[in-house]
Amino acid sequence: MSAFLEIRGLSARLAGTGQRLLRSVDISLPVGAVRGLVGESGAGKSMIGKAVLGVLPKAVEIMEGEILLDGQDLQKVKPAERRRLVGAKVALIPQDPLTALNPSRRIGPQITDRLVDILGWTKASAAKRALEVLAEVSIPEPERIMRLYPHELSGGMRQRILIASAFAAEPRLIVADEPTTALDVTVQKQILKLISALQSRHGTALLFVTHDLGVVSKVCDTLSVLYAGKVMEDTTVERFFAAPRHPYSKALLAATPRHTDPAASLLPVPQAVIDGAMAEVAAADAAWSAHGG
Amino acid sequence: MADNIFQVSDLRVDVPDMTRKPLFGAAPRLEILKGISFEIPRGAVLGIVGGSGSGKTTLGRTLVRLAEPSAGRILFDGKDIAHLSDAGMRPLRSRIQMIFQDPLSSLNPRLTVGRTIAAPLNAGAGDPRVGEALEHVGLPAHFARRYPHELSGGQRQRVGIARAIAMRPDFILADEIVSGLDVSSQAQVLMLLEKLVAELGLTLAFISHDLSVIRRLCSRVVVLRSGEIVEDAATADLFERPQHPYTRELLDAIPIPDPSVRW
Numbered sequence: 382m383s384a385f386l387e388i389r390g391l392s393a394r395l396a397g398t399g400q401r402l403l404r405s406v407d408i409s410l411p412v413g414a415v416r417g418l419v420g421e422s423g424a425g426k427s428m429i430g431k432a433v434l435g436v437l438p439k440a441v442e443i444m445e446g447e448i449l450l451d452g453q454d455l456q457k458v459k460p461a462e463r464r465r466l467v468g469a470k471v472a473l474i475p476q477d478p479l480t481a482l483n484p485s486r487r488i489g490p491q492i493t494d495r496l497v498d499i500l501g502w503t504k505a506s507a508a509k510r511a512l513e514v515l516a517e518v519s520i521p522e523p524e525r526i527m528r529l530y531p532h533e534l535s536g537g538m539r540q541r542i543l544i545a546s547a548f549a550a551e552p553r554l555i556v557a558d559e560p561t562t563a564l565d566v567t568v569q570k571q572i573l574k575l576i577s578a579l580q581s582r583h584g585t586a587l588l589f590v591t592h593d594l595g596v597v598s599k600v601c602d603t604l605s606v607l608y609a610g611k612v613m614e615d616t617t618v619e620r621f622f623a624a625p626r627h628p629y630s631k632a633l634l635a636a637t638p639r640h641t642d643p644a645a646s647l648l649p650v651p652q653a654v655i656d657g658a659m660a661e662v663a664a665a666d667a668a669w670s671a672h673g674g
Numbered sequence: 675m676a677d678n679i680f681q682v683s684d685l686r687v688d689v690p691d692m693t694r695k696p697l698f699g700a701a702p703r704l705e706i707l708k709g710i711s712f713e714i715p716r717g718a719v720l721g722i723v724g725g726s727g728s729g730k731t732t733l734g735r736t737l738v739r740l741a742e743p744s745a746g747r748i749l750f751d752g753k754d755i756a757h758l759s760d761a762g763m764r765p766l767r768s769r770i771q772m773i774f775q776d777p778l779s780s781l782n783p784r785l786t787v788g789r790t791i792a793a794p795l796n797a798g799a800g801d802p803r804v805g806e807a808l809e810h811v812g813l814p815a816h817f818a819r820r821y822p823h824e825l826s827g828g829q830r831q832r833v834g835i836a837r838a839i840a841m842r843p844d845f846i847l848a849d850e851i852v853s854g855l856d857v858s859s860q861a862q863v864l865m866l867l868e869k870l871v872a873e874l875g876l877t878l879a880f881i882s883h884d885l886s887v888i889r890r891l892c893s894r895v896v897v898l899r900s901g902e903i904v905e906d907a908a909t910a911d912l913f914e915r916p917q918h919p920y921t922r923e924l925l926d927a928i929p930i931p932d933p934s935v936r937w
Contacts, residue, residue: 421856422827536726565725565883570927570937592856595929599937618933636861637931640889640913647865647890650858 383452385586386410386554391432391446392669393610402428402441404611404665412553413584415577417597417618419633420607426590428610430556433588435460435467444669451553468499472547474576476559478539482531489527492546500550514545518575537568541575548579554586561596573600594637598622606630609662629658678749679845679877680714680737685746685756687732706732708901709746714845714879719871721892721909722881723924728898730881734847737879738770739763751844768794771838775850777830781822788818791837807840810874811866828859832866839870849881864890885928889913897921 388408394401403425410416418426431437433448435455448455450470455463475481482491492514493507502510508527515523518541531539540560547555557576561569577600580587589601597604597618604621606614606629614627625631635648688703695701707729714720724730735741737748739755748756755766774780781790788799791807805815811832822830831851838846848867852860868891870876882888888895888909895912897905897920904918916922929937 421858566885566927567725567923570929573929574937593929594857594931598931598933598935599929622931622933633857634931636857638861638864638886638890639930639932640886640925640928641930643889643909643913647861649862649865 383411384409384449385412385451386433386588387447387449388429388433389447389449391429391448392444393428393432393437393441394444396440396442401666402610403432403446404609404662405669406446406605406607406610406612407615408588408605408612410554410586410588413581413586414603415580415587415589415601417601417604418588418590418607419592419594419597419604421592421633423609424607425610426592426607427558429607430473430558430588430590433467433554434471434473434556435463465499468495469550470552471554471556472550472552474540474543474547474555474557474560477563478536478543479531479563481543482539484531487528487530488534488542492527492542492549495546496550510549511545514549515542517548517579518542518545520545536564537572540564540568540572544572544576544579548583548585551583552585554588555580556588556590558590559592560589562591562593569596576600594634606633608658611658611662611665613658613661628654677715678713679716679751680879681747681749682713682737683711683747683749685710685733685736685748686744687729687736687741688744706901707736707743710898710901710903712896712903712906714877715894716844716877717875718894719878719880719892721888721895722879722898723883723885723888723895724898725883725924727900729901730883730898731849733898734849734879734881738772738845738847740772768841769844771841771843771846773831773834773838773846773848773851776854777827777834778822780834781830783822785821786818787813787820787822787825787833787836790822790833791818791840794837794841803840807836810839810870811836812862826859827855828862831855831859831863835863835866835870839874839876842874843876845877845879847879847881850883851880852887853882853884860887867891885913885924897924 388406391403391406393403406429418429420426489511492511496502496507496510497504512523515526520526520541561572564572591597601618603617605612608629613629625634632650632654636650638647685707686709687707688705690701691704692701722730722733736743743756746756747754786799788804791804792799792801795801795803799818804818808815808817813832852863855863871878880892892909895907895909896903899920905921916925
């Protein structure tokens with residue numbers, strides 16, 4: 382099966398200090414599939430999403446590796462061509478719906494601008510499409526909402542707008558970067574169900590960045606567990622929760638409290654596991670230097 | 675009665691709603707807390723849970739008198755502190771401590787850990803109580819010479835806890851203290867709190883939006899929604915037999931890390 386997104390041996394570092402951020406990351410995402418990227422802060426999960434979108438901070442330098450989108454290596458195309466390709470096929474659902482929307486502009490143009498400016502739609506067809514997607518994410522009175530400003534809406538409504546905006550151009554791949562971290566549990570549930578429903582209806586591939594294993598178990602088919610920029614385990618959700626293989630995966634699961642099982646002992650990630658994971662990370666670096674980095 | 679460290683009755687907080695203030699005249703009042711009554715027994719760990727905007731942080735801040743209520747009574751150890759002046763509160767301050775949500779913004783970046791912990795004790799960084807507090811939270815003594823930026827998020831939160839317990843308070847308010855942490859640091863901080871509650875006999879109010887964490891730590895839970903308590907129950911009862919629809923909705927929305935449990 383050909384994957385829609387295929388990341389092969391992606392390594393990246395911080396230009397100034399040379400600190401390694403990603404270490405030979407391999408990720409494969411078939412058409413219409415959902416993959417979770419999980420790990421603790423600094424593990425590099427958001428970095429992978431940013432690399433795919435081509436919005437890495439300037440200080441981050443990709444050392445080697447390929448990012449194949451629909452068979453095309455994004456590293457090899459010219460920046461303008463890359464923006465056009467990614468703009469047409471990939472969209473982002475960001476973490477914080479308040480900072481992601483421009484506070485001084487109405488909702489409507491914030492959805493349609495991308496369709497008109499980057500994808501060359503007419504204003505009328507973009508506006509029509511915006512109304513369609515707003516209705517699809519269950520926003521009441523979409524015509525009225527299009528004329529409001531972000532501060533007039535609740536957090537959940539704002540996140541719905543960003544989801545609508547992401548799906549507006551019928552992307553083949555969506556990168557969702559912690560899309561529900563800023564929301565209440567009850568709103569989180571609605572938003573996750575909405576993302577899942579839209580994803581399966583449109584057959585969109587989804588790269589879901591999160592630190593919450595509970596969320597992964599509800600939304601994703603497969604997942605990659607990251608530690609210090611290296612993929613520790615690449616597995617299906619069923620296998621991960623039934624029988625995690627890597628010690629770091631086991632430790633992460635053991636550190637997650639469950640309200641259904643309050644008596645279960647809660648274990649912080651033990652130092653030995655961190656040392657083991659660090660050793661693997663060091664080995665990955667050594668292999669990279671040996672082959673001529 | 676004597677066993678309750680806090681006894682709160684009909685607590686109300688309202689603020690002027692400036693978004694609806696007419697050009698002339700007073701702004702209408704916006705009710706944040708609408709008459710809340712509950713108790714915190716000595717030695718208990720009370721969880722305060724609710725969605726954003728439910729008033730849980732306002733409740734916490736009013737309880738420790740960082741904010742003044744507009745009506746109601748707050749009995750702390752039998753004494754009404756609801757409208758006590760700053761000077762009147764001062765002798766009680768050392769008995770009521772807080773641990774804040776964001777350890778980076780609640781620690782002075784220019785003070786070492788040792789001086790941070792010693793400051794409320796009116797002592798120097800070499801005071802034996804500093805080393806003792808660090809030991810309680812599982813940090814090595816030489817951490818007293820470090821600055822907050824040299825610490826990880828979990829370590830910073832431990833310093834916040836050390837600063838609170840060094841005062842030997844009767845009561846600690848912890849407002850969302852693990853929500854900014856990774857699961858492994860979160861697990862460490864939760865286990866530390868469990869240990870301290872058992873060892874030092876602390877009374878703790880733990881504000882959180884995360885019911886899994888509440889279940890782990892608390893003996894009793896109050897559920898807040900739009901400024902009102904909708905349920906007040908022992909933790910096991912609340913999770914096994916939730917009475918109010920809102921509590922059920924909250925419980926139902928927790929993503930249990932198990933793919934076989936469908937939503």
